[in-house]
Amino acid sequence: MTVESEIDQEADQGGSNILVVDDDRAVRDVVTTLLAEEGYMVSATADAEAALTLAGRQDTHLIISDLKMPGHDGLWLLDQVRRESPDTSIIMLTGFGDTEAAVECLRRGATDYLLKPPKVTDLIRAIERALARRRIDLARRRYQKRLERKVQAKTAELTAALEEVGESYQNTLLALVAALDAREHETSDHSQRVVRYTRTIARIMGYDGEELAEIGRGALLHDIGKIGVPDSILLKPGPLTKTEWDEMRRHPAIGFRILEGIPFLRSSAEIVLSHQERFDGGGYPRGLVGEAIPIGARIFAVADALDAITSDRPYRKGQSYDAARAEIRAYRETQFDPACVDAFLTLDNDRLAAIRAAVFQLDG
Ligand SMILES: [Fe+2]
Known part of the structure; x- marks a missing residue:
C-alpha cells in the first residue's frame, strides 16, 4: 500500500473529532457551534488538564486551544499532547502581541496559531490544513511501520537461509572427513x-x-x-x-x-x-x-x-x-x-x- 492510498483510507473514515479548549465560555460556544455546523464532531472544555484527559479517552484528531488559561496554560497542554498523543494536532489561539509565544508554540510542535478572535474563514482554513497534514503524517508513519515490518520479516528469512547454508557446509565437511576415515x-x-x-x-x-x-x-x-x-x-x-x-x-x-x-x-x-x-x-x-x-x-x-x-x-x-x-x-x-x-x-x-x-x- 502506498502513502497516497493510506491517505484515501483515512479520509474515508468519516468526520474529524475536534476538541476546543478555552476558559472563555463565549469563545468556546461560538467556535463549537461554528465547527458543528461545518460537520465536525466537536467537544469543548475550559481547562488544560481536562482537555488532556478527554484527548486521551476519545480519538481526538485536533485540539484548538487557548494559550493563556488559569492553571496549566496552552503551552503545557501542547507539551503533554505531543508526548502522550502524538497523533493529535494542535492549533493555538493567541492574544494580540503574543507573537513570541506563538513562535514558541510552533517550535514545540503546534501545527498552526491564530490570533484571537479568529476570523471564521481563517479558522476553517487552518483546521483543514491541520487535518490534511495530520492525515499525511499518519499515513507516512503507518507506511514506514509496514516497511519496517517487511524488512524485519525479510531479515529473519535471510538469517534462517544463511543458517541453513552454514549447516550444509558443516555437514559437507563432516561427510568428507567420514569418507576419509572410512578409507x-x-x-x-x-x-x-x-x-x-x-x-x-x-x-x-x-x-x-x-x-x-x-x-x-x-x-x-x-x-x-x-x-x-x-x-x-x-x-x-x-x-x-x-x-x-x-x-x-x-x-x-x-x-x-x-x-x-x-x-x-x-x-x-x-x-x-x-x-x-x-x-x-x-x-x-x-x-x-x-x-x-x-x-x-x-x-x-x-x-x-x-x-x-x-x-x-x-x-x-x-x-x-x-x-x-x-x-x-x-x-x-x-x-x-x-x-x-x-x-x-x-x-x-x-x-x-x-x-x-x-x-x-x-x-x-
Ligand atoms: Fe597428519
Whole structure:
C-alpha cells in the first residue's frame, strides 16, 4: 500500500473529532457551534488538564486551544499532547502581541496559531490544513511501520537461509572427513574428538567467534591431504620405507592445495598445511619455528597428541589422562607451544572426559 492510498483510507473514515479548549465560555460556544455546523464532531472544555484527559479517552484528531488559561496554560497542554498523543494536532489561539509565544508554540510542535478572535474563514482554513497534514503524517508513519515490518520479516528469512547454508557446509565437511576415515578403516570419532579438544584449548586461550570456527575446521580437515596418498602406503601394515615416508609427508601440502581455493576455508587451509610442524622447527613440510606456525596448528598439535595417547590402538591400549599430561608436558617447548600446553594443563580429568564424550560441534 502506498502513502497516497493510506491517505484515501483515512479520509474515508468519516468526520474529524475536534476538541476546543478555552476558559472563555463565549469563545468556546461560538467556535463549537461554528465547527458543528461545518460537520465536525466537536467537544469543548475550559481547562488544560481536562482537555488532556478527554484527548486521551476519545480519538481526538485536533485540539484548538487557548494559550493563556488559569492553571496549566496552552503551552503545557501542547507539551503533554505531543508526548502522550502524538497523533493529535494542535492549533493555538493567541492574544494580540503574543507573537513570541506563538513562535514558541510552533517550535514545540503546534501545527498552526491564530490570533484571537479568529476570523471564521481563517479558522476553517487552518483546521483543514491541520487535518490534511495530520492525515499525511499518519499515513507516512503507518507506511514506514509496514516497511519496517517487511524488512524485519525479510531479515529473519535471510538469517534462517544463511543458517541453513552454514549447516550444509558443516555437514559437507563432516561427510568428507567420514569418507576419509572410512578409507583408513576408522570411524570419524578421532577427528571429531580432536576438534573438540582443539576448540576447548583455543577457547581457554581467548579465541572465539569466526576465529574459533576456523581453528575447529582446520583441526577437522587436518589429514584431508591423505586422500592423495596411495592405499599401498596409507594402509601398509608394516613399517614404511624412506621413499614411502617421503610420499606420506606430502599430505599437508596436498590438503592445503585442496582447500586453498575455497574462500571460507582459507585460514583452515593454513592450519592443514602446518599441522605436522613442531614448535622447535623439527616438523614438516616447511620446518617452521615457534609463532611462525599458525596458532590453530600449534593448538591442534597438543589436541592430536592428547587423543593419540588416550585412545586404543590395534597394538596397545589407550593410556590415562595423567600419562598424556606427563608426556605432553615433557615436550613443552620442543614439540609443542608452551602457551598451548599450559592452556591444556588447566583441564582436569573430569573436564577431559566430558569433552571426549560431548556432542560434536563445529561452529559457534
Ligand atoms: Fe597428519
